[in-house]
Amino acid sequence: MKAIRIVQAGCGGMANAWIQYALERQDTELVALVDIFEEAAKKMNEKYGLSLPWYASVEEAIRQSNANVVFDCTIPTAHQAVATAALNGGCHILSEKPMASTLEEAEQLADLATSKPELQYAIMQNRRYLKDIRALRGLIAQDVIGHVNFVTANFFIGAHFGGFRDAMSSPLILDMAIHTFDQARFIIQANPVSVYCHEFNPKGSWYEGNAAAACIFEFDNGAVFTYNGSWCSEGAPTSWEAAWRIAGNKGTAIWNQAAPYAEIVAPGQDNKFIYDYQRVEAPYVWTGREGHAGCLDDMFQAILEGRQAETAYSDNIFSTKMVFGAIESAKTGRKVTL
Ligand SMILES: NC(=O)c1ccc[n+]([C@@H]2O[C@H](COP(=O)([O-])OP(=O)(O)OC[C@H]3O[C@@H](n4cnc5c(N)ncnc54)[C@H](O)[C@@H]3O)[C@@H](O)[C@H]2O)c1
Structure with a gap:
């Protein structure tokens, strides 16, 4: 079993960069795909020659797999629910920007992440x-x-x-x-x-x-x-x-x-x-590398070293x-x- 096991939430356009990144790493495996549309997950499986199980909910995907990381590439209005499910399910959460679609949601997420210092919550700022x-x-x-x-x-x-x-x-x-x-x-x-x-x-x-x-x-x-x-x-x-x-x-x-x-x-x-x-x-x-790969490199290194990523929620809340x-x-x- 690899050290980093990922539930990919959101199988749209942006997910490609994240999936490609995960597939490149030797210490990482994708264990499940989540999307409200099964068809979107099916297309991702076909595109990358994968046969990952599809779930409609992040909670279920975490329960059924042995994931320890959730990638959130869903739309902004879904970010709060996905990050909450990840943190409550004991997973690190690496999310596309923005943190959430309202400040109240972002602050609730920041509070939740602060209460779980063993888990990373970092935002893509490529x-x-x-x-x-x-x-x-x-x-x-x-x-x-x-x-x-x-x-x-x-x-x-x-x-x-x-x-x-x-x-x-x-x-x-x-x-x-x-x-x-x-x-x-x-x-x-x-x-x-x-x-x-x-x-x-x-x-x-x-x-x-x-x-x-x-x-x-x-x-x-x-x-x-x-x-x-x-x-x-x-x-x-x-x-x-x-x-x-x-x-x-x-x-x-x-x-x-x-x-x-x-x-x-x-x-x-x-x-x-x-x-x-x-x-x-x-x-x-x-x-270092540029763009998404550069930011993901830091996020992964932060997980491996048990430190905050440069784009951790505690920094990103100011931009939010x-x-x-x-x-x-x-x-x-x-x-x-x-
Ligand atoms: N960092 C960047 O440069 C950059 C560039 C583009 C998009 N983004 C961000 O990436 C995120 C996704 O954007 P996109 O262009 O891939 O959008 P998209 O519409 O192509 O894909 C979003 C996917 O999420 C799925 N989805 C929606 N609600 C969901 C839910 N509740 N649970 C699970 N899946 C759900 C949709 O069905 C769709 O497949 C957004 O937050 C966007 O702001 C970042």
């Missing part, structure tokens, strides 16, 4: 596991631009998904901006204290809910972070990682598709109206609060304390 963002974070950590004052992220993509996102009331903020919000915390190494958000659905949008938003966050280090995003914006797309400008008191860091870099005040600039600047390339430091604070602000028209 956009942290990129050599570019790690290099950018290094520029900030090494004080190259000085104290971070102002952070901007622009995210404009015309994404025609179909499926559950089209019916969500806040598809951009809940299903995508969680990545960018989490990236902001990761890059500047600070946590949010308030948000003001205006969320809207642009004319011509193919989403039912609000597919665009402008948010202003204040952070506990005094930095202000503004996010402009749209998931129904045609033409001149940004990358999925967003276009970033981070202004510090000594210079500015830029990350927009190409390698991140900083421009800082050159030495000897007294008595000038506009100073000359010098360019500083961001040193590449990340040697940014999401639900933004939604609340948009609804009430008020700045929300996080």
